[in-house]
Amino acid sequence: MNVDVLVIGAGFAGLRTLHTMRELGLSVAVLEAGDGIGGVWNWNRYPGARCDVESYDYSFGFSDELQQEWRWSERYATQPEILRYIDHVVERFDLRRDVHLNRRMTRAEFDGARWRVTTENGEHWSGQYLVMAVGNLSTTKAPEFPGQSSFTGRILHTAQWPHEGVDLDGQRVGIIGTGSSGMQMTPVVAKQAAHLTIFQRTPNFSIPASNAPIDDATDAEVKAHYAERREAARNSPSGLGFKPSRFSALEVTPEERRATYEAAWERMGFGFILAYYDLILDEAANDTASEFIREKIGAQVDDPEIREKLIPRGFPFGTKRPSVDSDYYPTFNRDNVTLVDVRTDPIERVTPTGIDTASGHHDLDVLVFATGFDAMTGSLLRPEIIGRDGRSLREHWVAGPQTYLGLFTHGFPNLFVIAGPGSPSLLSNVLLSIEQHVDWLAELLTHMREQGADLVEATAEAEAGWVAHVNERADATLYPRAKSYYMGDEIEGKPRVFMPYVGGVRGYRRILEKVVADGYDGLDFSAVRARV
Numbered sequence: 001m002n003v004d005v006l007v008i009g010a011g012f013a014g015l016r017t018l019h020t021m022r023e024l025g026l027s028v029a030v031l032e033a034g035d036g037i038g039g040v041w042n043w044n045r046y047p048g049a050r051c052d053v054e055s056y057d058y059s060f061g062f063s064d065e066l067q068q069e070w071r072w073s074e075r076y077a078t079q080p081e082i083l084r085y086i087d088h089v090v091e092r093f094d095l096r097r098d099v100h101l102n103r104r105m106t107r108a109e110f111d112g113a114r115w116r117v118t119t120e121n122g123e124h125w126s127g128q129y130l131v132m133a134v135g136n137l138s139t140t141k142a143p144e145f146p147g148q149s150s151f152t153g154r155i156l157h158t159a160q161w162p163h164e165g166v167d168l169d170g171q172r173v174g175i176i177g178t179g180s181s182g183m184q185m186t187p188v189v190a191k192q193a194a195h196l197t198i199f200q201r202t203p204n205f206s207i208p209a210s211n212a213p214i215d216d217a218t219d220a221e222v223k224a225h226y227a228e229r230r231e232a233a234r235n236s237p238s239g240l241g242f243k244p245s246r247f248s249a250l251e252v253t254p255e256e257r258r259a260t261y262e263a264a265w266e267r268m269g270f271g272f273i274l275a276y277y278d279l280i281l282d283e284a285a286n287d288t289a290s291e292f293i294r295e296k297i298g299a300q301v302d303d304p305e306i307r308e309k310l311i312p313r314g315f316p317f318g319t320k321r322p323s324v325d326s327d328y329y330p331t332f333n334r335d336n337v338t339l340v341d342v343r344t345d346p347i348e349r350v351t352p353t354g355i356d357t358a359s360g361h362h363d364l365d366v367l368v369f370a371t372g373f374d375a376m377t378g379s380l381l382r383p384e385i386i387g388r389d390g391r392s393l394r395e396h397w398v399a400g401p402q403t404y405l406g407l408f409t410h411g412f413p414n415l416f417v418i419a420g421p422g423s424p425s426l427l428s429n430v431l432l433s434i435e436q437h438v439d440w441l442a443e444l445l446t447h448m449r450e451q452g453a454d455l456v457e458a459t460a461e462a463e464a465g466w467v468a469h470v471n472e473r474a475d476a477t478l479y480p481r482a483k484s485y486y487m488g489d490e491i492e493g494k495p496r497v498f499m500p501y502v503g504g505v506r507g508y509r510r511i512l513e514k515v516v517a518d519g520y521d522g523l524d525f526s527a528v529r530a531r532v
């Protein structure tokens with residue numbers, strides 16, 4: 001089937017692209033690998049899954065009617081509530097008819113004018129534009145331990161959770177991984193399971209979510225000032241509306257600093273990192289925050305040995321994506337919960353009845369992998385994408401993602417990546433970053449139509465300049481100090497480069513605006529009439 005715009009992925013990014021491109025009068029088809037709409041929110045159905053960005057901000061801002069009519073029930077929405085919201089959006093804007101489920105793109109090739117796409121089920125599609133809306137955390141990572149196939153219980157991955165749910169009542173459950181997914185799941189599963197064993201490799205920093213139901217007065221207040229809230233988010237570094245402090249953590253008294261941290265701990269979630277402007281820039285400044293959080297984590301755990309295992313050390317707070325938790329640490333005070341530190345007590349093998357670590361055997365009925373994703377590039381490099389001159393994206397990105405503005409790749413005309421590597425993406429409220437990209441692309445395509453251009457491609461110079469800028473900005477921060485998925489550390493052999501853009505949502509928007517003001521600087525347009 002031939003359309004103007006082929007979109008890969010029916011999560012928030014794909015749906016927003018569909019809606020906006022349709023409004024431009026373009027024909028659009030969205031190909032989705034899964035059997036449902038919703039992207040990560042369709043896949044990640046593990047118990048306790050919820051968003052750690054506030055509901056009012058983690059929602060579409062393009063329609064005032066939509067944001068006025070939708071009623072969020074909690075400060076941080078659960079996965080089922082977000083999926084209901086997505087469903088509402090799909091119905092309200094009549095999106096379903098252009099979404100094609102169970103169509104995993106396996107190959108895309110540029111033929112000089114259009115993108116020719118093949119799906120796993122053998123279908124052929126073509127589009128003048130190819131929009132990759134595949135998400136940054138969508139290709140799951142599932143390590144294989146020796147003996148794993150002999151396990152007689154059930155093996156699950158948080159990001160491929162069965163739609164019908166899993167009854168964990170009275171089961172002996174093991175969870176490998178203590179990132180956001182593992183941390184969210186732990187307190188919920190501990191209440192259901194007969195016994196829960198957590199296999200932890202790297203203890204991470206976590207701030208309390210301070211989740212709460214939203215009452216009518218709060219809802220009315222937010223909705224009365226929604227436009228200002230969105231504007232504040234757009235003008236903040238992370239798209240969460242938090243303004244960074246103008247002060248250094250090192251220029252205030254210890255008493256002042258403590259009061260600031262106490263307030264941030266109670267309310268700010270991710271915003272904690274902005275309590276002082278230099279927390280992510282200066283190690284001594286960061287140490288003050290890291291130490292405060294370590295103390296707070298320790299205070300929640302009774303047993304000194306377990307406490308010691310849970311306290312993060314060896315990397316600055318915020319450099320490895322922190323979590324926002326609800327009762328994670330007190331869960332380790334329960335009698336039915338065991339913590340295994342696999343750095344000192346490594347997993348040796350999976351047996352038919354559980355896991356053998358160096359110190360002994362752990363009986364399990366269910367083994368959950370909360371081991372995360374091949375982040376940022378996983379879903380872009382899994383399919384074969386062949387650009388101009390027969391060069392593949394895998395070849396072009398062999399040393400790490402090469403993009404201009406995180407949107408374009410030289411040699412791949414009319415291919416756009418939404419909220420991908422080289423853009424604020426995972427360092428931002430990704431929903432806001434998605435909308436920023438889609439709106440900017442809509443402007444670009446309108447410009448192309450007005451100019452009679454069919455193709456747009458980043459120049460090699462613009463791409464090289466942007467990659468250098470992304471790295472320079474990252475190197476001026478503490479981010480590269482941690483082993484993290486921002487740096488590609490989660491997958492062995494992945495190039496070690498910093499992938500998101502640290503310049504912030506507001507700074508990035510200014511760059512996008514300047515590119516337009518400078519006549520789409522860094523982009524080449526050509527008028528080869530598309531062959532359909």
Ligand code: N01
Nearest residue numbers: 050051052143177178179180181182201202321370371372
């Ligand atoms: O994945 P992760 P996640 N042996 O990569 C461990 C978003 N998210 O699914 O740190 C033992 O963070 C690994 O250990 P280590 C959010 O952006 C959002 O939890 O590599 N352990 C780590 O502990 C988040 O950051 C929400 O040493 C192994 C864990 O598995 C992102 O998704 C909710 C291992 C993986 O943590 C990913 O979170 C949930 C091995 N071989 C997720 N391999 C929201 O609320 C890996 N690990 C929006």
